Amino acid sequence: METKEFKYVDYLWKESEAEKLGDDQVALFLYRSNVLGADLRVTNYGGGNTSCKTMEKDPLSGEEREVLWVKGSGGDIGTLKRDGIAGLYVDKLHGLKNAYIGIEFEDEIVPLYYHCLHDLDSKAPSIDTPLHGLLPFKHIDHLHPDALIAVAAAKDSEAITKEIWGDKMGWVPWQRPGFDLALQLEKCLNDNPGIRGIVLGSHGLFTWGDTSYECYMNSLEVIEAASQYIADREGKDREVFGGTKMESLPESERKQQAALLSPVLRGLCSSEQKMIGHFTDDERVLQFVNSQDLSKLAPLGTSCPDHFLRTKIQPLVLELGANDDLTDPMAVKEKITPAFEQYRQEYATYYETCKRDNSPAMRDPNPVVILYPGVGMFTFAKNKQTARVASEFYLNAINVMRGAEAISEYTALPRQEAFDIEYWLLEEDKLKRMPPEKPLSRRVAIITGAGGGIGKAIADKLAEQGANVFLTDIEEERLIEANATYKRDISAFGLCNVANPDSVKEAFEAASLEFGGVDIVVHSAGLAISKPLEETTQKDWDLLQDVLVKGQFNMAQKGTAIMKTQGFGGDIINIASKNGLVAGKNNVGYGTAKAAQQHMTRLLAAEFGGDKIRVNTVNPDGVIVGSKIWEGAWAEGRAKAYGITVEELPAFYAKRNLMNEIIRPEDIANAVFALAAILDKSTGNTINVDGGMAEAFLR
Structure with a gap:
């Protein structure tokens, strides 16, 4: 098979991979879905759906019947697998016409999809299921390419469709997805036999085809034609977005501005x-936010329902200059607060104007997308993935x-149409089916020493419980290895020397840029x-004070x-030690530093209680297994102090606590989790994680 060259989309079909699937049409449809979803110019994350039809044996009658296999509700074609699709009898989908009594009642058809199932292990059928079922083709793609939506959202879309493809493409006007739209697609095909696709x-x-490959090629060719049509006209009669109104800051300054503004x-x-936040200064975003047409286009909102559902009715454009001083965040907050209040009020007005008798209650009125001319775009959502995807969708909208x-x-979509999508009862039902959020969802933790040992165990625990984690350490290789253990959007990392205030500042800026701010x-x-005292050098003393005490001070500040x-x-949780409470020989530098950490915790708890910032301590003891500090000289020193060998240390420490337990990094992590997620009325406290050391009891 000859590979075709495309300029505006990626040809990703590999015949060697397709051949391995033989004549398995479902497998070929899944393969097509994945390669289509791998190119965001073809369709955005979670957007669109794909299908195929096969002949299957009815388990009751034994007859061969046509079955539609289609992406189920809530999936993504780029990662679609067998368990993410639904299998429904085509004749039963057509039979739904007998139950359909008009567009006002079309949502009542959706529960009937389940009566059409062939595969009882199906994913929940999506609202778009009949759009595939009522068209007769073996393989069908429903995609949201930027170029096609540009054609679809143009003022004279139908005429442009005809200009590009002549009589080879159908066109139907905007209508909310559902059974009635499926009927309109069927009618369009019947009225225009021989067309290769339909613009919505x-x-x-x-688009469609007799085979998975033909369908794939048809989709790419149609998208390529639309892309070329736009490219031939872009900037010819008028500058893109009306031309440039302002210039962007240099990249390093943009990033710094964004980092300072993100927590605000x-x-x-x-x-x-x-x-949780996300930031991008993609060149296409900057072209838009710096343009003459920003004030005209941004208030219009988006057109494609997939874009709109993730980016809200419209973005908030900041009335800040790229060169405004952001060094006083509270002053900046005071300056832009009225814009947020106005946005919330306008959203409430939109809701009250458009709501229907059965509309769900008004949702969060805050903006999802925030545009900062000269700097870039911020998006905020319940988690990092959702914020990042919202950013990608608004970039699609810009395109x-x-x-x-x-x-x-x-x-753009008329406001009432947009509202009916946003507050669609079927979408509300989908939201209600979402799994409950984890205890630390919507929170961001920055952890020092997270390249291994106790720090990594803490990061693991907080991430497991829903937090986004920003890992810091002084060893880059360890950080890279640690970060690689997490799924995308959960973590980020940066080098940080906690004794250096500038390094700490950079770490917090990186965390803020990545996630919007910090909570833990x-x-x-x-x-x-x-x-012993006589062997403790000034260098030893300074190093312990710098890392343990000054580092804690810098991080807290x-x-x-x-x-x-x-x-x-928020929460500040300091990992100190039993040695800050219990006097022992040969330990003057370490024990003094740990005692300073513990008292600093109490002082800061007293200072920041009114700000709802809780400051607490976890005191481990004898965390030998998996802990970095027990490598080398420290272990040798403690063994010498107790008159035993290094190899005997784990058993020695376990035997000396009341519970005779070995203390592991995971035990320390559990205490941190308890302080951050459960003990929300505790501050200035210490949790000992030592198996019970009577001499370390606080009271």
Whole structure:
């Protein structure tokens, strides 16, 4: 098979891979889905759906009947697998016409999809199921390519469709997805036999083929034609987006501005519930936010329902100059707060104007997308993935606006249509089926010493419980290895020397840029030096004070500043030691530093209680297994102090506590989790994790 060259889409079909699937049409449809979803110019994450039809034996009658295999509700074609599709009898889907009594009642058809199932292990059928079922083709793609949506969202979309493809493409006006739209597609095909696809006004594209490969090629060719049509006109009669109104800051300055502003925006976006942030300064975003047409296009909102559902009715454009001073975050917050109040009020007006008798209650009125001319775009949502995907969808919307303006004039969904999508009862039901959030969802933790040992165990625990974790350490290789253990969007990392205030500042800026801010600061970075007083050098003393005490001070100083900016409190949890409470020989430098950590915790708890910032200590003892500090000289020093060998240390420490337990990094992590997620009325406290050391009891 000859590979075809495309300029505006990626040809990713590999015949060698397809041949392995033989004549398994379902497998070939899944393969097509995955290669289509791998190119975001073809369809965005979670958007669109694909299908195929096969002949299957009815388990009751033994007859061969046609079955539709289609992406189920909530999936993504780029990662679609067998367990993500639904299998329904085609004749039963056609039979739903007998139950259909009009567009006002079409949502009542959706529960009947389950009566059409052939495969009882099916994923829940999506609202788009009949759009595939009522068309007769063996393989069908419903995609949301930017170029096609630009055509679909143009003011004179139908005429442009005809200009590009002549009589080879059908066109149907905007209509909310559902059974009635399926009937309109069927009618369009019957009225225009021989067409290769259908453009859905303000929505997307349907294409098809007799085989999976023919369908794939048809989709690419149609998208390529639309892309070329736009490219031939872009910038010819008028500059893109009306030309440049302002210039972007240099990249390093953009990033710094974004990092300083992120906690301010996160706090304002979290007036109802905490949000996680994402930032991008993609060149296409900058072209839009810096343009003359920003003020005209941004308030219109998006057109494609998939875009709109993830980006809200419209973005908030910041009335800040790229060169504005952001060094005083509270002053910036005061300056832009009125814009957020206005946005919330306008959203409430939109809701009250458009709501119906059975509409769900108004949702969070805060913006999802925030545009900062000269700097870039911020998005805020319940987790990092959702925030990132919202950013990608709004970038799709920017591409659509650029394309539509190049060939005609961009049009958005009417406000009532947009509302009916956003507050669709079927979408509300989908939201209600979402799994409950984990205890630390919507929170961001920065952990020092997270390249291994106790720090990594803490990061693991917090991530497992829903937090986004930002790992810091002084060893880059360890950080890279540690970060690689997490799924995408859960973690990020940065080098940090906790004794250096500038390094700490950079780490917090990186965490804020990545996730929008910080809620939990865990100072776990540490080392231990065990020597008698006469052998303890000034270098030993300074190193312990720098890492343990000054490091804790630096982390707390920067962390509390961000937490106060956000305005919803937070947690600082310091990993100290039993040695800060119990006097022992050959331990003057380490024990003194740990005692300083413990008292600093109490002092900061007293200072920041009014800001709802809780400051607590976890005191481990004898964490030998998996702990970095027990490598080398420290272990030798402690063994010498107790008159035993290094090999005897684990058993020695286990036997000396009341419970005779070996203490592991995971045990320390559990204490941190308890303080961050459960003990929300505790501050200035110490949790000993030592198996019970009577001499370390606080009272």
